[in-house]
Amino acid sequence: MKKFFSLLIIFNILFTPFVCAADNLKEDDVKRAKVSKSKKSSMTRRINDICDRLREKNKIATKVRIRLRKTSRVNAYANIYKEIVVFSGLVKICENDDELAGIIAHELGHIVNAHVYRINIANNLANASIRATSEIPAVAIPAMVVAKVGLKKRMRLDEYESDVTAVDFLVGAGYNPLGMVSILQRITGDKYIDFLSTHPSGEKRTLYIYDYIAKAYPEYIEQGFDTESYEEFLIYYEDVAKERAQNPEKMIKHEKKFEKLEEKRKKKYAKYQRKWIRQEEKQRQKELDKIKEEQAD
Numbered sequence: 001m002k003k004f005f006s007l008l009i010i011f012n013i014l015f016t017p018f019v020c021a022a023d024n025l026k027e028d029d030v031k032r033a034k035v036s037k038s039k040k041s042s043m044t045r046r047i048n049d050i051c052d053r054l055r056e057k058n059k060i061a062t063k064v065r066i067r068l069r070k071t072s073r074v075n076a077y078a079n080i081y082k083e084i085v086v087f088s089g090l091v092k093i094c095e096n097d098d099e100l101a102g103i104i105a106h107e108l109g110h111i112v113n114a115h116v117y118r119i120n121i122a123n124n125l126a127n128a129s130i131r132a133t134s135e136i137p138a139v140a141i142p143a144m145v146v147a148k149v150g151l152k153k154r155m156r157l158d159e160y161e162s163d164v165t166a167v168d169f170l171v172g173a174g175y176n177p178l179g180m181v182s183i184l185q186r187i188t189g190d191k192y193i194d195f196l197s198t199h200p201s202g203e204k205r206t207l208y209i210y211d212y213i214a215k216a217y218p219e220y221i222e223q224g225f226d227t228e229s230y231e232e233f234l235i236y237y238e239d240v241a242k243e244r245a246q247n248p249e250k251m252i253k254h255e256k257k258f259e260k261l262e263e264k265r266k267k268k269y270a271k272y273q274r275k276w277i278r279q280e281e282k283q284r285q286k287e288l289d290k291i292k293e294e295q296a297d
Contacts, residue, residue: 044068047086050101054108057173059276062112066104074187078107080116093186095227098179101170106180109165112272115158163205164212164261168269171220177213178225181206186229206233207240215258216265 051066065083072089079085084107094100110116163180170177184206210233214221224230244251 041068043088043091046097047091047100047104050097050104051084051108054101054105054169054173058169059273060108060112060169061272061276061279064108064111076103076107078110078116082111084108084111090187094183096179098170098176098225099183099227100179101173101175102166102177102180102183105166105169105173105175106162108169109162110158113158113161113165115162118158159205160208163209164265165268167209167212167216168265171217176220176223176225177209177217178220178223178230181210181213181233182225182227182230184209185233186227203236207237210237211254211258212261212265216262 047066047068051064054060055062055064062082065081067083067085068088068091069085070088073087074090074093075087076090077085084104086104086107090103091100094103166180167177170180188202188206210221244254
């Protein structure tokens with residue numbers, strides 16, 4: 001039992017440093033593959049163009065490679081190599097670029113926030129703690145339960161953070177963030193269960209995104225979004241709004257929650273920008289140093 005709790009303490013101590021170290025990996029190792037546009041399919045060009053626009057308009061320093069996986073399955077994910085993999089089945093059900101950009105921006109959010117590295121490390125440490133206690137059944141089972149519950153909770157929080165990060169990126173790149181609400185409303189039904197296997201979904205998530213947009217970017221709520229799936233969401237939201245109106249105390253709590261979230265997001269977005277500025281300054285310094293060396297020769 002002591003060994004189990006000791007490993008949990010080590011997990012908490014090591015968790016944050018590894019997350020920070022993830023961003024310091026050589027980004028050149030995972031640069032987007034250089035393939036002439038003439039050799040790319042229109043779908044591949046489309047996702048590359050959207051990803052480039054999200055990165056460039058928001059000044060995201062992190063290099064990202066995006067790949068298309070040809071399959072009828074509906075899914076998308078980011079991996080530890082800073083790659084975003086989008087399934088062609090998912091691209092096909094996106095009715096416009098706003099919806100597709102919402103999916104790509106969400107996965108980009110996982111990368112810039114180091115979620116993939118953090119979950120990978122957490123999972124490895126959790127497995128190590130389970131293996132260390134496997135010889136003691138009375139400890140091994142609780143260890144497994146604690147590990148799984150902890151990882152699921154962390155993954156849910158990461159999904160929410162990636163969602164609001166995506167909203168900021170969409171607005172920054174000139175996309176309508178309501179496209180995210182629209183596409184999630186469409187794919188979180190029983191028809192596209194593959195997507196649910198890797199992404200927490202449902203009413204809570206779409207509602208969270210909508211509430212953040214309403215707080216941080218209310219002009220888009222007034223503008224609306226012209227899809228059936230978005231209209232379906234609004235029908236659900238009407239009941240939520242009525243319930244909130246009947247409970248003033250709950251409404252006040254809700255408003256404070258999203259005020260704090262908006263402030264937190266502003267600071268986080270500024271952090272992304274600082275990283276880009278530092279990278280630009282570093283590049284300029286390299287160019288100046290090169291010029292000086294050439295002049296000296």
